[in-house]
Amino acid sequence: MILEVAILPVIAGKNDEFEAAFRQASAIISSMKGYISHELQTCLEDSNKYLLLVRWETLEDHTQGFRGSAEYQEWRQLLHHFYDPFPVVEHYTLTQTYN
Structure with missing residues (x-):
């Protein structure tokens, strides 16, 4: 499994949209x-900043499959x-887990 991580800086005042x-x-x-x-x-510290976490089976599913698709354009x-x-x-990619 691959974890895609993106910090999304949204323009102030556009949060609801x-x-x-x-x-x-x-x-x-x-x-x-x-x-x-x-x-x-x-x-919590900056309401215009979002964290997007996406789990993919493989890196290529994101970088080639999704990003190379017509759906990505939408x-x-x-x-x-x-x-x-x-x-x-x-x-x-996961290195270790702790409980």
Whole structure:
């Protein structure tokens, strides 16, 4: 499993619009091959900053499958105009777990 991590800096005053668009976009990403789950969290210290976590079966499911798809173009149209600056996206793999 791969964890995609993105900090999303949303333009001030656009939170409600962004969250509504994200609800629409969620249906797009959740339909993609290799998708496992995703969540969106709001930063407590800065309400214009969101954390997006997406779990994929493989890195290629995200970088080639999703980003290379027509569905990604729809995702882009719904969300990318809300960001300033554009988010950095990184991918992680599990090293260890602790309880």
